[in-house]
Amino acid sequence: MRRMNLTRAFTLLEPGPVVLVTTWDGRKNNVMTISWTMVVDFTPRFAITTGPWNHSYAALKRTRECVMAIPTIDLLDEVVGIGTCSGADTDKFARFGLTPVPGAAVKAPLVAECLANVECRVVDLVRRHDIVVLEGVAAHLDRRRRERRTLHAVGDGTFIVDGRRLDRRKRMASKLPAGL
């Protein structure tokens, strides 16, 4: 997993993949499945919806750090498993065979098995909507990985897999951020 340019990090989240969000509470790692995410700026800045109903929220709020890891389709059963148990009584890294790897800027771990990891700091908690605004501070991509298809949670228990990619770079040129 090698560092990637932060300028491109928003392109990992913009297509709307389900993500794994890791935290470290000072003693233990934890990880949750989140599909309610949004890019809010190219800088990069992201929003996620979470709150006290997720065990990870306490660590996220206190440490103001997390990692957004991007799983691919070979990790579907881990994604579902992580999303249907709680860090309150489960060591999810151990249970689902995930490898925590130290990041560069935050104490929450990267997930070695994922395609990419974005280390984030909490910029703001918009409590009235349970929206957490994050700033990406480092990004990592596993360039040797063959499987790169991500998963899109529909919300009804089904997941759509990435299909083919259509190129409109030329026609979009006026709207793309510099350096992309």
Place this chain on the structure above:
Amino acid sequence: MRRMNLTRAFTLLEPGPVVLVTTWDGRKNNVMTISWTMVVDFTPRFAITTGPWNHSYAALKRTRECVMAIPTIDLLDEVVGIGTCSGADTDKFARFGLTPVPGAAVKAPLVAECLANVECRVVDLVRRHDIVVLEGVAAHLDRRRRERRTLHAVGDGTFIVDGRRLDRRKRMASKLPAGL
């Protein structure tokens, strides 16, 4: 285009498709392409990132209404075209051959050519992050449509097309909202 149950409307947005957001400013319809969206509640409630740099924002802020329309891959060139010109000097419905259809609850139009339309009211403007929180008030689905594959903007000028769908309904049952 027939009404669909609002309980299921969040499943249109959760997978992260690029959307067309329509507004009506009291005189004219307008439409913009938005890929920075998020579900924030099942009720349904959504967040989008937009601001004064989008011509539609003034109408959205003043009328506190919009429609989120979900285009499919046959509309890719319309999606890109709408995203790279401005309603300040263009009648985008006319230019891109889209048909505005009256909704049930808001004055912003549905887009007849889209797979689905969600009529929304603005619940809150989180101005410090340019986040607009919307509540879905009516939803419509074109059940006769054959092409149902949506587009996921990567943000670099490419778009990922929906591939196959994987079913984990049974394992997710504990996490799905009632009545889904």
